[in-house]
Amino acid sequence: DAKTTQPPSMDCAEGRAANLPCNHSTISGNEYVYWYRQIHSQGPQYIIHGLKNNETNEMASLIITEDRKSSTLILPHATLRDTAVYYCIVRVDSGGSNYKLTFGKGTLLTVNP
């Protein structure tokens, strides 16, 4: 399984963009990069995922480097409610329609007023 490396914590001012980096230098060609977040004492929430191309949805943007060895999750206008642990995960395909998500320690993003 490709492992990911994320900074343990980051701070961001409310209203500014939050850029969360992730290294996944051992990612293989058919593995996707997924981002989830977990607000305290809640279940994780899916944010975005991608394979090669940059992706954008209503929550965030995902920038994947050309060599796919790293990516950045961008929250364009962070709010206090975005304070959470953000997990960058490389998806393992365990066969057929099933797959496992292996959670690392993630990055605790604290959005400050």
Add this chain to the structure above:
Amino acid sequence: GAVVSQHPSRVICKSGTSVKIECRSLDFQATTMFWYRQFPKQSLMLMATSNEGSKATYEQGVEKDKFLINHASLTLSTLTVTSAHPEDSSFYICSASRFESGDRNEQFFGPGTRLTVL
């Protein structure tokens, strides 16, 4: 859409008793459900993967006789912690996955169940 519920949200029990946690996919059929455990200040650890109508696949180090998983329908999976002890106190989270064509195979997570064993 894609809502997953868990019941109960919190449970406190005495040591030696068994506790059942339910995980339901409310608006979709889940081909696969996953059970995770999260200790304080730690990340989620996958315990087991279950497919409807078949036996669960447990991760290394997880006792299958202690953590009984039943996935009897496409919308319900249950985790029973048998003879619970204080060290089983944790945050238990389930997720449900539905197969879709192409690259989409998301996991949708429940809100979690806080188990405290006295």
